[in-house]
Amino acid sequence: MRSLVKIHARPKLHEPNMIAAWPGIANVAMIAGSYLAHKLNPKPLAEVVAPYFFDPIGVLVRDNVVESPQFPESRFFYWKNTPGKKDLIIFIGDDQPAAKTYEMAHTVIDVAERFGVKKLYTCAAALTRIHHSEQPKVWGAATREPLLADLKARGLVMGGDLQISGLNGLLLGVAKERQIDAICLLGEVPQYASRFPNPIAALSIAETMLKILDVEVDLAELREQATEAAGRLKEMAAEAMGDYIDYFTEPIWERGGNEEEEEEDDNQNSPN
Template sequence: MSGIIKIHARPKLHEPNMLAAWPGIANVAMITGTYLAHKLNPKPLAEVIAPYFFDPIGVLVRDNLVESPQFPESRFFYWKNKPGKRDLILFLGDDQPSSKTYELAHAVIDVAERFGVKRLYTCAAALTRIHHSEQPKVWGAATRDAILDDLKAQRLVMGGDLQISGLNGLLLGVAKERRLDAVCLLGEVPHYASRFPNPTAALAIAEAMQKMLDIEVDLAELKEQAAEAAGRLKEMTAEAMGDYIDYFTEPIWERGENEEEEEDGSPGSQN
């Protein structure tokens, strides 16, 4: 971990859990992680030395002056729960590196072990045939059979065989290699809306996450974001459906005019 992670604080934490999030499909993980960080207001704990994992591809120029290269931030935070309850470590990565992802996952687990993390959580999107107007369910996956019982008790969906892409998934595999209990909560997202940020799925995960982490978070703002996003998606799908209908159908009145023109201009017509 030396040279890859910079430690900013050394708090004494009570059997902490960890939630790690990177950008992914529908940005579900980052919406969840950043919202919890916004509401809990955690303190800085550590950070990943960015140049080790990221290569800048250019620089910004402002008023003709070149700025220093900018790197994505990958930071750890800690939050103290009420006495007797488990504390929380949050890891938020602004971006996923194009290489050394396995090494980055090990670095995150190094920090988890250093501060005595008992269970690691990630979150992601579960692409399904759900309609955007439906309430998304939360799926669960875990590194041990015993943990699955906890997920079933929370009435999470056991999706069976699936693939969790990117570091939000890879981190679980590395946690299993390192014998650290880990869980992924996946919010349902429509296949046709995978490119759009989905705070509705993030809200469903956050509600489940509150119970599993034993924390209290005001979700009112996230509910507003979900309602606004649902409204925009409804407008977009209605517009797309209108375009589809216009492209593959022809109004009756236009069809009649075309038929008359064809009859008048036909080879057998008499003028």
């Protein structure tokens, strides 16, 4: 851990939980994790040594002067809850490395163990047939069967067999290997909207996460983002439906008319 992580502070934390988030499908994890980090205003704790995991593919030039290579940041923050409640460590990874993902997951777990984390949380998207106008449910997955009981009691959906891609999923497996309890909260995202950032699902995750962690955060701004996103999805769906109708109706009529005209021309020009 010493060579791969720079420690910036050594606070005494009370039974801290950890939230970890990387970019993923619909950017659900990053939206939820980054919003909580922004609102809690946590203090810097540590950072992963980026050059070990990332290879820059170029440099920026400003006013003809070359800048130093830039790397994605992978940072840890800590936040102290009110006395008697569990503190929190938040890890935000700006990007997922193209290789060494397993080692990256172990590096994050190293920091978790260093500061006494007993339970770790990640977020992800659950691609379903939900319509964009529906309120997304939150699914739950955990590294041990006993952890699922609390998730069921909170109304989370038990999706059965599924795959959680990327480091938002891999971290759970590494936590299980190292006997740290870990839970993933997955927000439902329409399959047809998987490429678009989805603060609607992130809001559902954040609401559930805060209840589980017993942490208070003002979610008003995230709710506004979710409302705006719902409006954009509605507009996109209407536009797509309009294109669909145009393609399968008007072009057919036009083609039919042209074909009749062509047949008449052929009859007129054919030899007797």
